[in-house]
Amino acid sequence: MSNMHRILWFDQEVRSNHFPNCTQLAHQFELSTRQANRDIEYMVNSLGAPLHYDAKKRGYRYTDATFALPSTYITEELRRTLAFLSHRYQDYNYGGYDEYQAKLPIMMQVSELFRRLSDVNELQSQQIPAYEINAKIVDIANQLSKAIQNNQVLTIQYEGMEGEETHTFHPYKLCYKQYVDYVNGWCEQEEQQKLLRLDRIVRLERAEGVFRLHNEHSAAYGSSNLPVHPFTAIITFLDSKPSEAWREYNVIEQEDSIYKIEFIDVSLFVDHLMSTRDWAMIVKPKWLRDKVMARCEEITLKLSKQEVCR
Known part of the structure; x- marks a missing residue:
């Protein structure tokens, strides 16, 4: 169930100067105090509520009386x-090391904004995937x-x-x-x-x-x-360097036309090799060459069966 109804109740109690607290919220909706505390943290961190705990009243009040809850709630x-x-x-x-380091701060910013359910429009203008x-x-x-x-x-x-x-x-x-x-x-x-x-x-x-x-x-x-430890492949390329088709992989240049490529999913990587034309040779590992060869033989067998059917 959404926490919207609990937030509305808590907001009304604060506006009525009843100084609600975590324990009262938990008792009202039969929650754990931990869950009630998360609701209050959500109001502060995600909705921007100017809540302040008043030790004398043993409850919360708004430091800004003009604050209003956003009219739109996240489902x-x-x-x-x-x-x-x-x-x-x-x-x-x-991408490569330099590209990864350049994008890392913005990726963490996006991740944190989504995690807190904040306004993504606050994000600085920068290209992200x-x-x-x-x-x-x-x-x-x-x-x-x-x-x-x-x-x-x-x-x-x-x-x-x-x-x-x-x-x-x-x-x-x-x-x-x-x-x-x-x-x-x-x-x-x-x-x-x-x-x-x-x-x-x-x-x-x-x-x-x-x-x-x-x-x-x-x-x-x-x-x-x-x-998760990635697999690595050593591959040579026809045009001395990989094309844009390889941008999703971590590609590390070893020497002229020879690159080390890291990958996680073997089947997905074989599919990628079969769909691109700019690589020249799989230097190693041998088991990867064998898998590509087996895929080619499988395709050849299917085509030969089609010829027989004609």
Whole structure:
């Protein structure tokens, strides 16, 4: 339920000089004092309410009598979307080192503004990436976030490379790498920590079992310190340097025409290699060359079958 009705009540109590406090708010709406305190913090930090705690009255008052609550409130659906965007912008890590360092302050500013549900018009004029919002992914991210906060084990139906898979999953953290949303956690079937793409999750539900935490992880959106170690590929290019098609990857020049490229999702990276024409050779790793070769053979086989059908 939205906190709008609680904020309206608290605002009216302050205006009536009743000096409400956290305990009274919690009692009025049968909340925990922690939740009531978050509502008051939201009024101060996000709505700009000039609240001041009066120790003598043991309650709050406005230091500016002309203050009025904003006429427009953020819905719960929009609140979840903003939280989702917050963690995306905080996980921004694309381009070269100089580009990343130049954009990092503005990315953190955007993330913090979205996290606090503040007015994004206050943002300084500077180019930032625009993200497409997929309602299904936002909903899945919201369900996963709640499961993380409550230490819940999940049964996840997942579209894997070999077809639909079922994972008994202990979710640890949401993250966003190379324009793809992931959840990191422990998979019981594979007995190891695993990344699952949110856009490949068909459905999820709570499962029986005891939640297992194998590493220290917090439950909040937007942490970029997830222990995800990227793969690296050494690739040569035809025109001495990568084209704009590679801007979403962390590309590091090694020597003339040779670059080290970091990536997280192997399948997505192979797809990218198949769709671009400016690279000349995969120097290493060999397993990546084998995967590209296997993809080419798969396509060739499909085409040859079509010729037979004619």
